[in-house]
C-alpha cells in the first residue's frame with residue numbers, strides 16, 4: 388500500500404512518532420511518505436495514495452491551526468480512507484471523534500483514530516496556579532517515549548489490518564473536548580505576551596527562521612518584534628538555544644518553567660526558511 392501521512396510538529400514529538408510509524412509500516416512492506424503540513428501541503432494534497440493519515444499534537448482538544456486550515460479546506464472525499472494519530476501530554480478530549488465527524492460529513496471514511504502520550508512542550512506559567520504539567524526530565528521523558536513506541540506498534544498494526552476504531556467518543560471525553568475548545572481563548576491570550584530577554588539573546592535568528600507563521604521579525608535596532616500571526620506553537624519559546632524567548636515575564640525563570648528541547652538530539656524541527 389502507498390500511505391501518505393501529513394503532520395505538524397512544534398518540538399519534534401509528532402515527527403518522532405511519524406518517523407517511527409513510517410519505519411514500522413515499511414517493515415510490513417508498505418511505502419510511506421511524510422508531508423509537513425505547511426511546507427508540503429500542496430504536494431500532500433496532490434499525491435495520490437491508497438491510504439491517508441494525519442499525525443498531530445493535540446492542542447486544546449483540537450489540531451494545530453495549520454492542520455485545522457488544511458482539514459477545513461479538504462475537498463469532498465469519495466469514501467477515501469483516513470486515519471488520525473494524535474499525541475498529547477495529558478488530555479486528548481474527543482479529538483478523534485470530533486475529526487471523524489467533520490471529515491465523514493465531507494464523504495471520507497475515517498476508519499481509525501487513536502492517540503498516545505508524549506512529553507509536554509507546554510510548561511506555561513499559568514495564572515493562577517503556576518503550571519498544569521511540567522516538562523519531564525530525561526529519565527521520565529525516555530520512559531514516556533518507550534511507552535509511546537510500544538503503543539505506536541499496536542496502532543500501526545491496527546491501521547494496516549484495517550481495524551475500525553474511534554477514540555474520544557465517550558460522554559466525558561466529548562464534554563471535556565467541547566469545554567476545552569470553547570475555553571481555548573484563555574490559552575490564546577498568551578499569543579500577545581511574547582518577548583525576548585535582550586540580555587540573553589545571542590541574535591542567532593533561529594526564532595525568526597523557525598516560526599511557522601512568519602510572526603517574528605527584527606527592527607532596525609536589531610530587536611525581535613512579535614506580530615499578530617502567532618499560532619502559539621511555542622517553538623520559539625522551547626527551542627531558543629539560550630531560552631531568551633519569553634512567553635510572559637515570569638518565564639524568565641527557566642529552571643522553574645523548563646523548556647522542552649524535543650524527544651532526542653537528532654530531531655530538531657527548527658528550519659522553515661533559510
Ligand SMILES: Cc1cc2nc3c(=O)[nH]c(=O)nc-3n(C[C@H](O)[C@H](O)[C@H](O)COP(=O)(O)O)c2cc1C
Pocket residue numbers: 395396397398399400401402444445446447448474475476477478479505506507508509567619620621
Ligand atoms: C498550544 C498547545 C496546546 C496544547 N494543548 C494540549 C492539550 O489540550 N492536551 C494535552 O494533553 N496536551 C496539549 N499540548 C501538549 C502537546 O500536545 C504535546 O506536548 C505534544 O506531544 C507536542 O508535540 P510536538 O512536539 O510534535 O509539537 C499542547 C501544546 C501546545 C503547544
